[in-house]
Amino acid sequence: MIIVHRFHIEPTKEQEQKLFETVTLCRRLYNAAFEQREICYRQKGRSPSCTSQKNEFPELKKELPEYKQVNVQVLQDCLQRLDDAFQRFFNGLAGYPHYKGRDYYRFFTYPQADKQDHFKRPGYIYLPKIGYVKIKAHFEFDPSKVSRINVKYHNGKWYVNLTSEIQEAGAIEIVNKVGIDVGLLTFAAISDGTKIDNPKYFRKSEKKLARLQRRLSRKKKGSNNRGKAKTKATRLHDKIANQRKDFLHKASYSIVQKYNLIAVENLSVKNMVKNRYLSKSIADASWGKFVDYLEYKCLKFGKVFVKVPPGGTSQTCVCGAHVPKDLSMRMHKCTKCGLVADRDVVSAMVILQRAA
Ligand SMILES: [Zn+2]
Known part of the structure; x- marks a missing residue:
């Protein structure tokens, strides 16, 4: 069974800069590889394979030296991801792949995390080409089982999704x-x-909220008092929700x-x-x-x-x-x-x- 653990990471300013650059370069690579496939298909009737695209890395790095700052595995994963998208399309499982915009491509992946020791330093995760990044691991996990590391930016925060393979569900004796x-x-x-x-x-605050909302409905629209009452009600609502x-x-x-x-x-x-x-x-x-x-x-x-x-x-x-x-x-x-x-x-x- 495959399980994924998600942890919050806290990069330094410098590391965050690198993380953003990596995300951008990965997105550009994905889109460029997509374009190459389309152009080739139009000109020759068949698109280049994932392997042949991966073989172009040395060329790519000569032309665009900024790609030297990105881990090779991470780059390979971008092309693999594109190939997977096409395979899903060919098998009728998904629509035709498309260009990825800035808001939709905010991650990158180290696909073979088991090849390197990423958890040598307690409290840190080692991300090749980025460095040792502080990790907030709020529960125990077995670092030796982690086979894949996905780094993701979401809502202003950075996360890692750690994929591990554990014994089959049926093999765990279910006692409890x-x-x-x-x-x-x-x-x-x-x-x-x-x-x-x-x-x-809950009951107390919910009663209070109902009272505030009743009061709010009696205030004149657009009035100063209504604005104030609204802020109050919104604040309490958020507090209850939290x-x-x-x-x-x-x-x-x-x-x-x-x-x-x-x-x-x-x-x-x-x-x-x-x-x-x-x-x-x-x-x-x-x-x-x-x-x-x-x-x-x-x-x-x-x-x-x-x-x-x-x-x-x-x-x-x-x-x-x-x-x-x-x-x-x-x-x-x-x-x-x-x-x-x-x-x-x-x-x-x-x-x-x-x-x-
Ligand atoms: Zn009975």
């Missing part, structure tokens, strides 16, 4: 499995019997750390409309994000993530019996097998069963 049910009263119920509650401060994000990250992280297989209901299909709570839309958004975070973290840590078919999980017992309950009934009591437990926890157990 868990099912998760998300709901209204409890944020999430877990099949091990625990629950994650919505932090109390708190939620933080909560969701921590909650998903703690689950992914504990378990090897995580099962959730396929939420997009689940009908969650029937509720009368004010914070419905916020809660909905949170569930979706929570599931996304779980999935992403499973990928990152090499865990197994399963989405099971939804429906009926709150009306079924793990023994298979039908146990109908309306929303007011918080306990699940099965007359067939005698199981008595919190209704949401039982739903989570049913979800886990569906994953097995």
